[in-house]
Amino acid sequence: DSGVTQTPKHLITATGQRVTLRCSPRSGDLSVYWYQQSLDQGLQFLIQYYNGEERAKGNILERFSAQQFPDLHSELNLSSLELGDSALYFCASRAAGQYYNEQFFGPGTRLTVL
Amino acid sequence: AQSVTQLGSHVSVSEGALVLLRCNYSSSVPPYLFWYVQYPNQGLQLLLKYTSAATLVKGINGFEAEFKKSETSFHLTKPSAHMSDAAEYFCAVSYPTGNQFYFGTGTSLTVIP
Numbered sequence: 223d224s225g226v227t228q229t230p231k232h233l234i235t236a237t238g239q240r241v242t243l244r245c246s247p248r249s250g251d252l253s254v255y256w257y258q259q260s261l262d263q264g265l266q267f268l269i270q271y272y273n274g275e276e277r278a279k280g281n282i283l284e285r286f287s288a289q290q291f292p293d294l295h296s297e298l299n300l301s302s303l304e305l306g307d308s309a310l311y312f313c314a315s316r317a318a319g320q321y322y323n324e325q326f327f328g329p330g331t332r333l334t335v336l
Numbered sequence: 337a338q339s340v341t342q343l344g345s346h347v348s349v350s351e352g353a354l355v356l357l358r359c360n361y362s363s364s365v366p367p368y369l370f371w372y373v374q375y376p377n378q379g380l381q382l383l384l385k386y387t388s389a390a391t392l393v394k395g396i397n398g399f400e401a402e403f404k405k406s407e408t409s410f411h412l413t414k415p416s417a418h419m420s421d422a423a424e425y426f427c428a429v430s431y432p433t434g435n436q437f438y439f440g441t442g443t444s445l446t447v448i449p
Contacts, residue, residue: 224379255437264441265426278436312379321432322368322387327379 225249226315226328234334240301243331247294247315253277254296255316255325256288260309271296272318303335339363340429342440350448355399355414357443359427362408367429369410370437371401374424383425386410397421422447 225248235241247254256268258281267280271290282288285303290296300307310332314325343358361367368387372380384395391403397420401412412425427440 224381226379265439267436267439270436314380321430322385324370324382324385325380325428325437327372327381329379330377332377 224326224328226313226326228311228313228328228331230331231329232332232334234336235303236336237303237305239303239335240299241303241333243298243300243311243313243333245296245298245313245315245328247296247313248317248326250317251315251326252294252318253316254290254294255314256282256296256298257312257314258309259312259330263309265312268298300333305335308333308335340427340438340440342425342427342443344443345441346444346446348446348448349417351419352416355412355417355421355445357412357425357427357445359401359410359412359440360408361410361429363429363431365431365433366405367431369401369403370428370430371395371399371410371412372426372428372439373397374426374442376423380426383412417445417447419447419449421445 227246229244252273255270258266268282270278288298310330312330314327316325317323341360370385371383374380384393386403394400399414
């Protein structure tokens with residue numbers, strides 16, 4: 223158990239819909255990272271937050287957005303869903319202070335868009 | 337550009353044989369290096385990391401990796417493969433100049449009985 227929790231575990235929805243994925247980092251970790259993993263694209267970095275502020279952006283579509291709340295949990299919002307958005311979405315958290323601190327990954331949310 | 341390359345997207349070894357998974361980084365700034373393992377339908381978990389304290393790093397499950405600056409490499413090895421080692425392995429780097437991690441494309445390890 224990494225200490226990072228993600229809900230829901232599975233999500234099935236239809237094209238055009240909007241969903242919200244939730245992540246709670248390890249206690250005390252200020253950084254949250256979001257990743258998308260699909261068979262054809264591999265592990266793709268989406269976005270990073272640090273203590274409520276966006277710090278880095280990767281290959282995140284404009285239809286996707288995220289935020290980190292004062293209690294440090296984060297949400298990833300996916301809208302106007304397409305079949306190609308079907309993937310595993312991971313959240314990871316990282317302790318502050320040292321650049322050699324590793325990321326701890328949650329179990330993921332499997333999104334299926336029908 | 338700062339990046340990490342994993343040579344070989346699929347590696348097959350016989351049970352009991354040596355496991356060698358390759359990782360090379362490209363940067364002029366010495367990085368911090370990580371190996372993660374992902375079992376089916378699970379999140380990534382850390383195997384080991386290099387933080388400049390020692391070039392040979394020992395991790396969990398009998399894995400180890402050696403940082404070679406001259407070769408810009410951080411290859412993962414295990415002397416004797418077990419069936420339970422079958423998984424996806426990711427190499428990653430971070431730098432003392434930013435917050436971001438850079439992951440390789442992953443290597444799928446198959447262990448043949």
